[in-house]
Every structure is written in C-alpha cells, then in structure tokens.
Amino acid sequence: MGNDNLISYEELRKIQALERDNKTLYKIDDTFFNRVKEYLAIKKKLIEQNKNSDNIFAKESVFTAEIELKNANKIIVDLASRRVRKIVMQALTNIYSRAHDTERMLNFEERFYYKILEELRTYIETFLSNFDESKQSLEIKKSEGEFLLIRFLEDVPKFAWKDGNDYGPFGKEDVANLPKEISEFLISQSKAVLMEVEDN
CATH class of the missing domain: 1.20.58.1030 (Methane Monooxygenase Hydroxylase; Chain G, domain 1)
Structure with a gap:
C-alpha cells in the first residue's frame, strides 16, 4: 500500500x-x-x-x-x-426484531452482533422457562415465528430472503437462531446442521 x-x-x-x-x-x-x-x-x-x-x-x-x-x-x-x-x-x-441494520458494521462486527443476539435470546428464554406463566407467554412468542438453532458448516455471505430481510454474513462454525424456513433451506443445501437444544 x-x-x-x-x-x-x-x-x-x-x-x-x-x-x-x-x-x-x-x-x-x-x-x-x-x-x-x-x-x-x-x-x-x-x-x-x-x-x-x-x-x-x-x-x-x-x-x-x-x-x-x-x-x-x-x-x-x-x-x-x-x-x-x-x-x-x-x-x-433488537432482540426479537426481524429487521437488523448492519450496514455500518464491518464483517466481523456483524458476526459478533448476531452472536450477541443469540446469547441474549438464549438467556431470556432460559430465564423465563423457569416460570410457568412465562413459559406460556414464551410459547406464544415462538408461535408468532418459529426459529431453529443451526450451526454453519461453511462461510455464507449476506443474503436476502423473501421476507424482505437480509441475513448474514455467517462464518464457518457460527451458531444462529434463524426462521425455520431459512434454517431448513440452509440445512438442505448442506451449509448448516440443526443444533439440538435441551429443555430445562
């Protein structure tokens, strides 16, 4: 340079x-x-x-x-x-938002952002799952848009989905909680595998 x-x-x-x-x-x-x-x-x-x-x-x-x-x-x-x-x-x-503005983030910052989201969602769901009333409200929240936790087998660049939102980019071994339809598509393309989550 x-x-x-x-x-x-x-x-x-x-x-x-x-x-x-x-x-x-x-x-x-x-x-x-x-x-x-x-x-x-x-x-x-x-x-x-x-x-x-x-x-x-x-x-x-x-x-x-x-x-x-x-x-x-x-x-x-x-x-x-x-x-x-x-x-x-x-x-x-934006824990439960489907629209995420990552335009100003560098690639590694964007991956970091989505990892934080997953950790925050996992924490909240784990915390709420210890209360019977919260379990019910949590199931309602999940029913509004079902998500699947997956692990990426290779790097996947940012892509647009038919819901109008952009997803990614994701790196190999990244873990993400994505809408079920997207997760199943990525799994079918051998780009990711489903992660089993144990219930408390």
Missing part, C-alpha cells in the same frame, strides 16, 4: 470524533486497519532509526512521533470500546 493511502494522525482523531459524536456506528471502510497498521509501523520505524541521534531535529521528530504513537493507540482502544458498546446496545434493542 502506498503512502498516498496512509492514514494521518489528524484523520484518526477525526474518525474518533465522528464515532464519539454519533449515536450510530461510523462507517469504517475495509482499508482502515491496514492503513492504521502502516501508520503505526512508520512511526515506530522513525523512532527506532533516530532515537540515538544527536541531531536536534531528529530528537524533535522522535519526541513528536512518540506522542503521536501513544495517542494513536489510545484512540484505537477508544474506538473499539465505543463501537462494541453501540453493537451491544443495538442487539439489546
């Missing part, structure tokens, strides 16, 4: 500000990680090459690079923290 695509410290701070000031995820493009890694590598190389120099300008460049490197790492951690909070909150809000 050439230096024309190298991210700058100012751009990194701008992305942090956009992530901080918006309730929704800031859309990061697929080149972000490589650009940041190259930026960090260049700063580290500059420091290593000039750290023992007696030249006043070299010393100043090392001092500046060290500050930028330290702050850049803080920004990266802050970005990760803010994004994971937003993803978790979105999952909490």
